Amino acid sequence: MRAVGREVDWKALRIEVLETFTPGPPINEVAEFAGRKAIIQRLQDIAIEKARHAIIFGERGVGKTSLANIFYKDLNSATRMVRDIAVDADSLDSFDSIWRKVFRRIRWPADNATLDNYYPGPIEPDHVFLELSKFGQNEAPIIIIDEYDRISDETCRVLMTDLIKALARAPNNPTLILVGVADNILQLVRDHGSIHRNLVQIPMDRMTSDEIKDVISTRVRHLRMKITDDALWRVAYFSAGLPFYAHSLGKYSALRAVEVEKLQIDEALVLSSLIDCIADVDYTIAESYTRATEKIYRKGNIFAQVLAACALTENNDLGQFTAAAVEGPLSEIMGEPYEVSAFSFHLNQMTNPERGSVLRKTGARRTFQYHFAEPAMQPFIIMKSLEDGVLRPDVFERFYVKRQKSFSI
Template sequence: MMVWSRFTDLLLGRKPRPQPIVALDVPQRPSRMRAATSRLPRFKGEASDLERPLRGRDGPVDQQRTRLQRAFTPSQPVSDVRMFAGRREILLSLIRAIEDQQLHAVVFGDRGIGKTSLLHVFAQLAREARYIVRYTSCTERSEFDATFRAIAADVPLLYHADFDPTSEPAERGAALDTLLPERELTVATLTEVFAKLSGTRLLIILDEFDRATSPEFKRSVAELIKSLSDRSIRVQIVIAGVAANLTELVEHIPSIRRNILGLPMPAMTREEMAEMIALGEAIGQMSFEPGALDDIVAAAQGSPYVTGLLAQHAAARALDREARDVAREDVTEAIRRAMRDVWVRLSPRSQQQVETVEARLPMPEIGRIAADGLAHFGVILDPADATSQFDPAVRVAAELGILRPTVVGDRKAHQFADDSVALYLWLASRVGGRASA
């Protein structure tokens, strides 16, 4: 029957219809089984919709939902310059540091603040300018040898000054890694190979640098930066990671301070968050009422991740009620959905502590210490004056284990033991919610 239908399509000049691929050893599901599962929840779109975003399955609502999938992507970094909102000044500073000053750069800031999105957009712009860009996301096991051999393998040998473009190795697509010795790679050896780079510039991006646990790896990267700078080699390194300051991220900073530009990633401004939502409105073909926008901005506290998460949940909730205008009630429900998202990431111990804190302290007090923590990498500074009273809410949270003592510089402080607790408590304070919400 399948062959005949395709033959008929061709005979009548119709476009052949796509045929399903069915494994021969798997029987077709009986129609009665489909009927039995009709009471279960269903996906609202099809996987193919992700490749053809404007083709909804069942009409306008599904088309709207597939657009929404493109409009807000809180779980993924922005990789399309058309979706990049705000951050123009820091992006311009990064470009100038690389292009005009020929410095190396370190981008640092809190989690979810948009560092990876910035780097993806920056990398795209650099490729447009004919840079060779190698992006690497560091892990706990990152080592200098393996990391930089992989980077060298992406640089064609034709850009090496000792090889003519018509030479046999260059014509067969050999790369710089073929020039590296089999023994463990050293900074000096790699520097000698990079020193012969000609006709282009190599941009190395090391994201999530804070995840690397090897002191030798970090020390070697710092030494490489100094060596590349001292010899004006056509290779520049951009490092990014979670840190409150430059010295937290890169060891041996004094030796390379003059060779790098430190770029802190601040919280987004209200205007930047509004721009981010406006881009989503244009793509998703929905609109956020002014009050709804204000509620998202207030709840997000400058975090692009939280902004996107709440906007996505709120728009989805509006679609659920078949509306294209996102109202304040949708944002309230979006906050509760986000709370549930964060809640499941908490350890059982943290969940129990949160429930106890919620029972002991009024929500405004909880919201105040949570907001303070979110604004300072989870840290709440103790009073500078030793005679001052400790904040009662901080004292209770510390007694219950949510906060733990720490030191920032020469000043005593408290820090949230679980990074996600501060976000959960802040969101809960916005809706007067509880852990079971």
């Protein structure tokens, strides 16, 4: 017990905060996966139905791996035992090598060796079909192949399609779950039309404001703490729909509360935790930001201001924005009118490796659209710009209120 009467064991509470918010490792319990309830139910239905498989795809950092790792956790029953096998693909994988990884994790009761030892030659789709068919009728084999987008071998993708077709005839009910970073299924699966009835698309968008608030509120209640509505709004805004930021901000806000021996997280504590969240971000994000905004040859520039304006800009459902849309935020940041001609050079430069390739440009001349190459970059820019003074609090507040109104719809 960390509390006796009105006395709080603040050291024990600090440990509990660190165990409750997990920005690093994927979540591994269904009960902890606040938000995404509808997707979890859909995946569970797929695992129970016969001859159905799933492909989970979307932006990096939206929680695909966590979802794949937990959706089946409460499917065990008196008549069904889940047999889960999860492997990661890499850029050198072939059909043989990816299934050899799976077979290394299978050992039949009567065998002395793992399954891969019985296949000295290349593993083929029919071999996989026969081995997965050996699972008992009361077993539910679920094979998860994460990082599927890293496979560059086209033959592997074709053979995976052949396997999915073949598994429709399996006497039991094995389920294959593919997970990868992609905008659409065509980037991951070949000849998708021939297996559209068997392979269910599970696109994962960023979490909604309500889902982010659910993530935070669930964990704060678990800690027997409280969080104000304004503080929840701040976390939802800064998280930009990405679970990592929700967990990181939740963790550091709660730790700040523990430091001052408060059981309620308020807006000020969330804002004071930004510097800790910035330090928590993946090194590649921080490095790309530095390269994008660095002053070459000691000359002053406005790359940091342009990037901050991009982060505040209204975008479409695909996260894209036009150069013209940057004019308003940049003019506010600079304190004087700025038209596209004054910063189009900066936008184009930030699509190049020399400036960290933080932006990507699509479309044709005069209709170019820009978006952040990494989803985690946009919230990082806002937090870093506030911390460094590039973005003044009064400017941020004006755009914060505007964005929050649209975010709550």
